[in-house]
Amino acid sequence: MSETTSTTGTAPAPVADNTKPLASEPKGKTGAARILAGRDAITIYALIAFLIYAAITIPRFASPVTTGFLLLDVIPVLLIAMPMTLIIITGEIDLSVASIAGLTSALMGVLWAGGMDIGLVLAISLLAGVAAGMFNGFLIAVLGLPSLAVTIGTLALFRGLALVTIGDNAVANFPKALTAFFTSKLGGTGIPTVMIGVVAVIVFFGVLLHFTPFGRGLFAIGYSKEAASFVGINVARSKFWLYVASGAVSALAGIYWTLRYTSARSDNASGLELAVIAAVLLGGVSIFGGKGSIPGVIAGVLLIGSLNYALRLARVSDVVLITVTGLLLIVSVVAPSVGSAIRQWRHTRRVRRSFTRTTN
Amino acid sequence: MMLNRKSTGQTGRLAGMVAIAAAAALALTACNGGSGSDGGSSPAAEGDQKITFIPKQLNNPYTDVVLGGGKKGATEAGFASSQVVGPLEASASSQVSFINAETQAGTNVIVIAANDPDAVCTALGEARSAGAKIVAFDSDANPDCRDVFISQVVAKEVALIQTKLISEQIGGSGEIAILSATANATNQNEWIKFMEEELASNPDYKDIKLVAKVYGDDNDTKSFQEAQGLMQAHPNLKGIISPTTVGIAATARYLSTSEYKGKVALTGLGLPNEMRPFVKDGTVKEFALWDPAQLGYVAAFAGKALTDGTMTGAEGDTFTAGELGERKVEKGGLVIVGPPTVFNAENIDKYDF
Numbered sequence: 001m002s003e004t005t006s007t008t009g010t011a012p013a014p015v016a017d018n019t020k021p022l023a024s025e026p027k028g029k030t031g032a033a034r035i036l037a038g039r040d041a042i043t044i045y046a047l048i049a050f051l052i053y054a055a056i057t058i059p060r061f062a063s064p065v066t067t068g069f070l071l072l073d074v075i076p077v078l079l080i081a082m083p084m085t086l087i088i089i090t091g092e093i094d095l096s097v098a099s100i101a102g103l104t105s106a107l108m109g110v111l112w113a114g115g116m117d118i119g120l121v122l123a124i125s126l127l128a129g130v131a132a133g134m135f136n137g138f139l140i141a142v143l144g145l146p147s148l149a150v151t152i153g154t155l156a157l158f159r160g161l162a163l164v165t166i167g168d169n170a171v172a173n174f175p176k177a178l179t180a181f182f183t184s185k186l187g188g189t190g191i192p193t194v195m196i197g198v199v200a201v202i203v204f205f206g207v208l209l210h211f212t213p214f215g216r217g218l219f220a221i222g223y224s225k226e227a228a229s230f231v232g233i234n235v236a237r238s239k240f241w242l243y244v245a246s247g248a249v250s251a252l253a254g255i256y257w258t259l260r261y262t263s264a265r266s267d268n269a270s271g272l273e274l275a276v277i278a279a280v281l282l283g284g285v286s287i288f289g290g291k292g293s294i295p296g297v298i299a300g301v302l303l304i305g306s307l308n309y310a311l312r313l314a315r316v317s318d319v320v321l322i323t324v325t326g327l328l329l330i331v332s333v334v335a336p337s338v339g340s341a342i343r344q345w346r347h348t349r350r351v352r353r354s355f356t357r358t359t360n
Numbered sequence: 361m362m363l364n365r366k367s368t369g370q371t372g373r374l375a376g377m378v379a380i381a382a383a384a385a386l387a388l389t390a391c392n393g394g395s396g397s398d399g400g401s402s403p404a405a406e407g408d409q410k411i412t413f414i415p416k417q418l419n420n421p422y423t424d425v426v427l428g429g430g431k432k433g434a435t436e437a438g439f440a441s442s443q444v445v446g447p448l449e450a451s452a453s454s455q456v457s458f459i460n461a462e463t464q465a466g467t468n469v470i471v472i473a474a475n476d477p478d479a480v481c482t483a484l485g486e487a488r489s490a491g492a493k494i495v496a497f498d499s500d501a502n503p504d505c506r507d508v509f510i511s512q513v514v515a516k517e518v519a520l521i522q523t524k525l526i527s528e529q530i531g532g533s534g535e536i537a538i539l540s541a542t543a544n545a546t547n548q549n550e551w552i553k554f555m556e557e558e559l560a561s562n563p564d565y566k567d568i569k570l571v572a573k574v575y576g577d578d579n580d581t582k583s584f585q586e587a588q589g590l591m592q593a594h595p596n597l598k599g600i601i602s603p604t605t606v607g608i609a610a611t612a613r614y615l616s617t618s619e620y621k622g623k624v625a626l627t628g629l630g631l632p633n634e635m636r637p638f639v640k641d642g643t644v645k646e647f648a649l650w651d652p653a654q655l656g657y658v659a660a661f662a663g664k665a666l667t668d669g670t671m672t673g674a675e676g677d678t679f680t681a682g683e684l685g686e687r688k689v690e691k692g693g694l695v696i697v698g699p700p701t702v703f704n705a706e707n708i709d710k711y712d713f
Contacts, residue, residue, distance in 0.1 A: 060464050069460040168543035168575075170452070172478035172502075183482055261453040261479040265544055270451060312461040318418065318448045 039336055040284035040296020047303040054310040061310055064190030071192050072183065072260065074305035076101070076253040076269060078198060078298070080276045081283075082205035083246035085297045088280055089209070090221045090239060091289025092140065092147040097250040098272035099158035100132045104254030106162035109171030109264025118175055126251045132158055133247015134240075141240035155273070162266040171264040182259040194256065201249065206294040214238065222289030278325060279304050282332045304328075411469040411663055412443040412462050413656065416499060417450040420578065421631055422605040422652055423473075425713045426498060430471065430656025436682045437664035439469075450542060450578055452476035459483040463490050469663035471656075472506075473498035477546055481505040493666040497659040499546045507666050507673040508693045510659045512650040513700050515547065518603075519554030521648050521700055522628060523565065526599045529625035529645050533567030534598030537590050539611055539628075541578040541604040551603050571597070576607045583610035591620055602628035608647060612638035632703050632711040639705050646704040653713060654697050658687060662695060 035041060055062035080097045087094050104125045111121045132154070139150045184193045209215035220228040221235055229235050253272075258264045283300025285292030304325055311321050411434050415423040427444050434442035445462070447454035452475050462470050463486055470492050474480050477500060484494050484505040494501070497510040512518065526536055538555070540548045552573065559565045571594050576583025583606055590597060591614075602608035608630040615621050615638075622642050630647045638644045658681045665671045665679035677689040687695050703711065 060466075063464070065464050069457065069464070073457050073460075163543070168549065170476060170478065170544055172481075179482065257453065260482075261456060261476075262481060263452055263476050263479040265452055265476070267451060267542070267544065268453065271449070309457065309461070312445065312457060313464065315443055315445050315461075318446075322448070 038284070038293075038296075039291070040293045040299065043283050043296050043303060043332070044299040047299045047306070050303060050310075051306060054306065058310050058314050061313055064188065066190070066309065066313075068185050068190035068192055070305055070309045071195060073309065074301055075192070075194065075198055075260075076257055076272060077275050077279055077305070078301045079201055079249050079253045079256070080246075080272070081280050081297050081301050082201055082294070083242060083249045084276050084280050085283070085285055085292055085294060086205065086209055086215075086218055087147075087242050087246060088277075088285050088287060089289060089292045090218050090242065091225075092239060092242075093151060093277070094136065094147065094243060094246045095151040095273050095277075096132070096136060096154040096158055097246060097253075097276060098269045099155045099162070100129050100247055100250035101254030101257060101269040101272065102266060103132065103158045103162040103165070104129050104251040105258040105264045105268040106166035106266045108255065108258050109166050109169070112174060112264070113171045118178065122255060125255055126248065129247045129249075129251020129254065130244055131247070133244040133250070136247065137240035137243030140243060141236040141238075144236075159266070159270070166264065166266050169265070172262055174259060174262060174264075179259050179262045182256065197252075201252070202294065202298065205245075209294055218242075219290055222286075222291070275304070278329050282329055284332075286336075287333070408440045409438075409468045409664075409667055410441050410443070410466070411439045411471065411660060412445060412465075412467045413659075414455055414458050414462070414470060414472040415444070415446045416455075416473045416475050417578070418444075418446045418448055420450075420606065421634060425631065425652040426473075426656040428656065428713075429651075429653030430660050432653070433657035433660030433682060434663075437661050439660070439664065442660070443467075450475050450545075452479040452544065455480050456483045459487055463487040463492065466490070467492055468667050469493045469495060471495045471497055471659045471663055472501060474501040474546065475499070476544060477502045493663055495659050495663045495666070497655055503692055506693070508662050508689060508695055510655060510662060510695045510697060512652075512655055512697055514696060515550045516554050518629070518648075518650075518700055519551040520558055521702065522551070522601050522603060523555050523558050523562075525627040525646050525648065525702070526601050526625060527565055527568060529627060530568070530598040532564065535569050535571045535594055535596050536599040536601060537572040537574065537594060537597055538570065539583060539586055539590065539600055539602040539604075539607045540573065540575050541607065543575045545578075545604075548603050555601070576602075576604070576610060578604060578606045580606060580610050583607045584614050587611040587614040588618075591618070591624070597624060599625035599627070602626065602630075605629060605631050605634065605649075608644075609634045609638075612643050616641060616643040630703075631713060632708050633713060635703070636708055639703070639708050646702055648700045648702050650698055650700045651713065654684060657682065658684060658695065658697050662687070 084094060084097065107128050108121055108125045111124060112118065136151060136154055139145050140147045182194055185191060186193055209218065217228065217233040217238055220231065220233055221238060225235050254269060257268050261268070279301040280297050281287060282303060283292070283297035285297060307324060308321060413427055413430050415427060417423065431442055445458050447458065455472065455475055456479065459470065459472070459480060460483055463483070470484070470487055472480065472484070472494065474496060481502045481504065484501060488494060488505070494506040495508055495510060496506040498512065500509045500511070503509070530536065538552055540552060556570065559568055559570055572590060574586045574590060576586045587600070587610060590600065600611055602611050608626065608628040611626055612635065615624060615626055626644050627647050629649050631649065635644060635647060661681040662679060666673060671677035671679050671689065673689060673693045675689060675691050678686050681687045689695055
């Protein structure tokens with residue numbers, strides 16, 4: 001780099017401004033500044049600010065009871081948000097996640113009511129989720145169909161299968177020990193015991209995305225599929241495994257949902273896919289692909305979750321709640337676009353000025 | 361933002377600063393007491409009792425009437441404050457986080473219409489161990505997790521009056537269909553079960569054939585479309601029973617603007633105010649309902665009797681439900697409010713709910 005600087009410094013007048021060295025040219029933020037002012041960092045600040053605000057203004061919010069109930073509420077969203085982040089970073093989407101969770105729940109109910117061992121029930125339910133994910137992955141990665149169309153289809157398909165599986169029944173007599181475990185807390189901290197498993201899932205996807213070649217490949221795919229495959233990334237295979245992972249984690253969420261609410265039914269987790277996508281986008285993941293991080297998404301999930309919880313504790317109506325969530329989402333999507341539009345405008349102006357200066 | 365409901369301007373900010381200390385103190389005490397103790401500050405002093413109603417969903421006309429009665433009952437019974445919280449969607453698990461919030465708020469009585477008898481059970485259990493009394497109304501929770509259940513009427517009676525009405529209106533023979541709420545709704549499914557049994561066993565109904573059961577999910581648009589679909593799928597249909605207020609109103613609206621008006625009979629459970637135009641224009645002859653306001657009214661008094669310790673919810677206990685007089689707890693913690701009323705063109709103007 002330094003070599004180029006020196007040569008451009010002495011080269012015969014090119015079109016652009018050549019009077020100052022390249023190092024003094026304005027450039028993108030690097031290092032700590034980039035992390036601290038990043039899009040996902042802003043979500044984390046917003047979360048912290050809101051938690052402080054809620055702890056001060058909402059009676060009873062600051063207590064371990066809140067931690068427990070709040071985490072129990074957000075766990076399904078938190079789980080599914082992990083593979084969803086990776087999928088959206090590659091520029092795709094998976095709308096069928098909630099239906100996979102519902103299908104898993106229905107299957108659990110039927111198998112358990114049929115007298116099967118609970119361990120086997122859980123294993124089969126998880127495999128069903130994997131199979132559903134493979135089906136999505138096959139259509140999207142192998143046949144190359146658009147993920148939006150495919151997963152809208154499987155959203156309806158899997159929900160329909162759930163209804164066929166269990167009908168209008170609800171199965172509720174799961175083993176007491178197991179359901180109690182799913183709502184139990186770690187000592188007096190208020191943190192649910194199942195958070196251990198959730199953290200394991202988060203760490204798995206966090207490491208996969210940020211610290212492996214596979215994860216870096218996903219960002220590349222999100223920026224440009226063609227460029228990614230030119231540098232040797234197997235685009236189809238990456239996508240296929242992402243959908244399998246999404247299916248498996250959705251099944252985990254379905255199992256959690258069933259045991260937490262002690263009720264296996266076909267309409268479990270319906271509408272959850274939108275909550276997940278909202279949280280992921282709020283967490284700074286670009287819907288166009290190529291940008292995003294796991295910490296940001298976790299903050300996004302917790303921000304929506306604690307907003308929900310705080311407003312409920314303050315007995316504010318759900319109508320206000322969905323309005324606030326919607327506004328937040330729009331702001332989070334619009335703000336970066338406005339920011340980049342301003343940067344673009346300033347850049348053009350700067351270039352224009354340097355042109356006029358050189359021509360004079 | 362909208363969060364600013366409680367704090368008002370400058371004074372609010374000052375109050376906020378003061379509250380930091382309070383919040384910190386609260387967090388500390390809560391830590392000392394371990395989880396759950398925070399919600400267990402009840403039973404509160406006499407005259408400072410709080411009651412909260414959790415309906416199946418908000419913004420449902422039927423629910424609004426029930427809650428109107430509940431608020432009235434709560435005031436008359438002597439509760440210091442009464443609240444209504446609830447989900448916008450009548451789904452199985454949506455009520456749980458509301459119950460959790462009430463547990464934390466230390467509410468003395470939670471009155472709930474359960475969307476799913478078991479899904480709310482764990483959360484209600486936690487509320488009870490924190491000292492709250494649980495009154496189920498309209499739609500029962502699992503009997504293990506509530507103290508009493510305030511039932512509109514005996515389930516069988518509700519079912520039988522609807523089969524009787526439809527039989528009268530279609531002349532005792534022909535195809536009928538049922539348009540219900542969600543596929544998992546506790547009370548609708550119970551009534552439908554009784555209706556099916558009655559149609560199969562009663563010789564008066566031997567020529568009536570139930571050809572379809574569809575679910576409008578207590579959503580106006582979906583119910584409307586299901587009614588439309590029913591007429592297309594079953595051209596010989598002579599009558600529809602809709603045992604839900606949303607379903608019957610949507611179906612009536614569809615029928616009144618279609619060629620089937622007056623030809624296909626419609627009955628079920630509806631609100632007089634919503635059904636009035638359809639009764640007047642001849643789409644609907646007769647339908648039934650209990651007075652939903654009484655349901656909430658009795659529930660409030662039952663909650664008061666439970667917190668005061670004047671009854672435990674055991675079989676044979678009695679309590680006074682304000683102007684409605686004495687009510688008795690029957691087997692399984694069941695409290696019956698009253699018999700259903702049949703509405704038609706002659707009497708509908710006398711009711712306003």
